[in-house]
Amino acid sequence: MEETIRGTEAAPLTGQIPTQRGDSLLETAVRYAEERHWDVLPGTWLETVDGVQRCSCGDPACAAPGAHPARTDWTAQATGSATVARGLWQKRPTASILLPTGRTFDAMCVAETAGFLALARMERMGLTPGPVTRTPERRMQFFVLPGACAKLPGLVRERGWSPSSLDLVALGEGAYVAAPPTRYGTRGAVQWARRPTPANRWLPDAGELISALAYACGRDR
Numbered sequence: 001m002e003e004t005i006r007g008t009e010a011a012p013l014t015g016q017i018p019t020q021r022g023d024s025l026l027e028t029a030v031r032y033a034e035e036r037h038w039d040v041l042p043g044t045w046l047e048t049v050d051g052v053q054r055c056s057c058g059d060p061a062c063a064a065p066g067a068h069p070a071r072t073d074w075t076a077q078a079t080g081s082a083t084v085a086r087g088l089w090q091k092r093p094t095a096s097i098l099l100p101t102g103r104t105f106d107a108m109c110v111a112e113t114a115g116f117l118a119l120a121r122m123e124r125m126g127l128t129p130g131p132v133t134r135t136p137e138r139r140m141q142f143f144v145l146p147g148a149c150a151k152l153p154g155l156v157r158e159r160g161w162s163p164s165s166l167d168l169v170a171l172g173e174g175a176y177v178a179a180p181p182t183r184y185g186t187r188g189a190v191q192w193a194r195r196p197t198p199a200n201r202w203l204p205d206a207g208e209l210i211s212a213l214a215y216a217c218g219r220d221r
Contacts, residue, residue, distance in 0.1 A: 025181065026089035029097045032179060034082035036196055039103050041078040041176065042088045042095035044070045046183065053185055065185035067096045067178040075100060075174065096182040102173030105130070105203055106148035107141040109169045110217055115140025115193065118209070118216035125212065130203040132194040133177060136187035141177050142213070148172060148206035155210040166217040170206070 023031075032038045044056045046066040055065035062068075071077060078100045079085055089095060101107050110118065112134060122129055130143040149172030153163045171177065183189045194200065 023181070024093065025095065025097055026086065026093055028179075028181065029085050029089050030082045032097070032099070033080055033085045036201070037080060037104060039078040039080045039100050040085050040179075041069065041074055041098040041100060042092055043074075043098040043178070043182070044068055044096060045092065045094040046185065055185070062185075064178075067098075067182050067184045067190075069098060069176070070095070074098075074176075078103075080104075097179040098176045098182075099179050101171040101175045101177060102146055102149070104146070105143045106146050106206070107133075107143055107171040107175075107177050108148055108152070108206060108209065108213060109139055109141045109171060110213060111167050111220055112138040112140050114167065114213070114216040114220035115142070117219060118142075118212045119193065121212040121215060122209065127208060127212065128200055128204070129194055129209060130200045131192065131196045133180065134191045134193040135178065136184040136189065140193055141171070142209060143203055144206045144209060145203050146172065151206050152210075155207055156214055159211060159214050161214055161218065165221070166214060167220070168213055168217045 029040045029042070033040050044066050046053045047056050053065070054060060055062040056070065057068070079088070115132065115134070119129065119132065132143065133141045135141070148170040152168070152170040156163045156166060156168065178190050180190045180192055
């Protein structure tokens with residue numbers, strides 16, 4: 001389900017990737033690869049053991065049950081081919097959908113409260129953010145052009161903040177985000193706070209969003 005900001009709701013757009021309701025993991029993963037040209041990766045999945053849902057990794061204390069890579073060589077397994085993605089999820093229909101960062105996009109991660117504040121501020125500033133996810137861990141991830149990891153410390157300092165003083169993290173090469181409708185155990189599913197649409201196909205650079213994100217993180221401390 002797409003979230004709205006302070007009572008506003010964007011008009012429906014055609015050609016957008018649907019929300020998680022009614023779509024299988026397989027079809028959603030294929031559409032991410034086909035429509036957005038994102039690399040996709042099947043991760044772990046949830047299994048019911050003695051009436052309790054647990055991660056397929058077998059660790060009862062798993063920090064992200066059903067929402068992390070299933071293999072150590074996961075970076076090589078990720079694919080941008082819709083055909084290959086379909087084959088991977090046909091073998092494991094319940095596998096989570098993971099999107100490697102540092103390829104077609106990086107992700108700038110903030111606390112949920114700061115994320116909604118930043119979105120409202122971007123709206124007032126006339127900025128168009130890229131897709132934004134909202135996780136069951138109450139984090140929000142803003143998709144931006146690759147390179148955000150290298151730029152972030154300097155961008156934060158330019159605005160008078162110490163990077164260590166803000167809860168603002170960039171994910172790039174070697175990292176990943178879980179995509180809707182992936183579930184984190186019993187905590188709930190990843191959702192779109194701003195879902196992929198034709199209007200945000202072209203991702204912003206980290207520098208375009210940093211003022212709103214840094215301001216929101218500073219207010220949220």
